[in-house]
Amino acid sequence: MELGSLKYVSASDGMMEEDEAAASQLHHAFTKSFHVVNGGAGGNGGAGNGAAPPGIAPATSVHELLECPVCTNSMYPPIHQCHNGHTLCSTCKARVHNRCPTCRQELGDIRCLALEKVAESLELPCKYHPLGCSEIFPYYSKLKHEAQCNFRPYSCPYAGSECAVVGDIPSLVAHLGEDHKVDMHTGCTFNHRYVKSNPREVENATWMLTVFHCFGHYFCLHFEAFQLGMAPVYMAFLRFMGDENEARNYSYSLEVGGYDRKLTWEGTPRSIRDSHRKVRDSHDGLIIQRNMALFFSGGDRKELKLRVTGRIWKEQRPGPDPGAAARAQPS
Numbered sequence: 001m002e003l004g005s006l007k008y009v010s011a012s013d014g015m016m017e018e019d020e021a022a023a024s025q026l027h028h029a030f031t032k033s034f035h036v037v038n039g040g041a042g043g044n045g046g047a048g049n050g051a052a053p054p055g056i057a058p059a060t061s062v063h064e065l066l067e068c069p070v071c072t073n074s075m076y077p078p079i080h081q082c083h084n085g086h087t088l089c090s091t092c093k094a095r096v097h098n099r100c101p102t103c104r105q106e107l108g109d110i111r112c113l114a115l116e117k118v119a120e121s122l123e124l125p126c127k128y129h130p131l132g133c134s135e136i137f138p139y140y141s142k143l144k145h146e147a148q149c150n151f152r153p154y155s156c157p158y159a160g161s162e163c164a165v166v167g168d169i170p171s172l173v174a175h176l177g178e179d180h181k182v183d184m185h186t187g188c189t190f191n192h193r194y195v196k197s198n199p200r201e202v203e204n205a206t207w208m209l210t211v212f213h214c215f216g217h218y219f220c221l222h223f224e225a226f227q228l229g230m231a232p233v234y235m236a237f238l239r240f241m242g243d244e245n246e247a248r249n250y251s252y253s254l255e256v257g258g259y260d261r262k263l264t265w266e267g268t269p270r271s272i273r274d275s276h277r278k279v280r281d282s283h284d285g286l287i288i289q290r291n292m293a294l295f296f297s298g299g300d301r302k303e304l305k306l307r308v309t310g311r312i313w314k315e316q317r318p319g320p321d322p323g324a325a326a327r328a329q330p331s
């Protein structure tokens, strides 16, 4: 996939006349200001070393002009500039204590309307283009799309730590096994024992994750203890490693019991797009009160011993799932 095959509307092709004028003005301002910077920085890369044309570090495209020179993120209105024309994004402006990071002059409160207008005329490919998204958006709606783009990478589904790893499903499966030492199973049924020696201690950090591979997909089985109101509870639920639309093609059941009693749960796995915490806080899974958990554990109530069995199966669901709204807000 080549970015070159997509059409960037740049300053040199397809921009409307008035914007072209604005862009050329901007270009001029930038060339000039880069000159000042290079001169002020003691000839670094400027006229002194002879490697580059004297003082010229021109921005080569409007796209580059719209990159904040401080944080390199794309700039969105309000775009700010100093008295010398150095631009910066509003996030950076809030951080620099009214000093232009480029020339150290007082920043003031000047908006760069020309650049904002130029941005409006741009159409850019989704930033997940290299991952397969072929959509093109006006500059200002690109961010909104990217937050929801189906090709955006998934976050690591491992709970209990602030893991920042993102990626596609195969790379996350490998990451879970290698870096988090998660148990991997093949098959659509499971039979797990969870044992904890002091069940009276319930810390939020008590949880387990197992990954199942079936129907050509991966599923995360979570088991954890947490405090629900005043009472400690145990909870088990399944998440689908893929997007929500595909998750709806599957159902799962969980069962826990002992001594002629049992609790069962049947549901649709949630996508790992929904965070572990979000699923937990919506109680979308099998919840076992502590007293019941201790009863199922038998013995002297000193040890938690739960056997959780379950199954995943494929549904033949026609069209959109009418239960989706209800599932998002379980009562």
Ligand SMILES: [Zn+2]
Binding pocket: 068, 069, 070, 071, 072, 073, 088, 089, 090, 091, 092, 093
């Ligand atoms: Zn910035």
Ligand SMILES: [Zn+2]
Binding pocket: 082, 083, 084, 085, 086, 100, 101, 102, 103, 104, 105
């Ligand atoms: Zn400046």
Ligand SMILES: [Zn+2]
Binding pocket: 126, 127, 128, 129, 133, 134, 135, 145, 146, 149, 150, 151
């Ligand atoms: Zn996209």
Ligand SMILES: [Zn+2]
Binding pocket: 156, 157, 158, 163, 164, 165, 175, 176, 179, 180
């Ligand atoms: Zn991780």
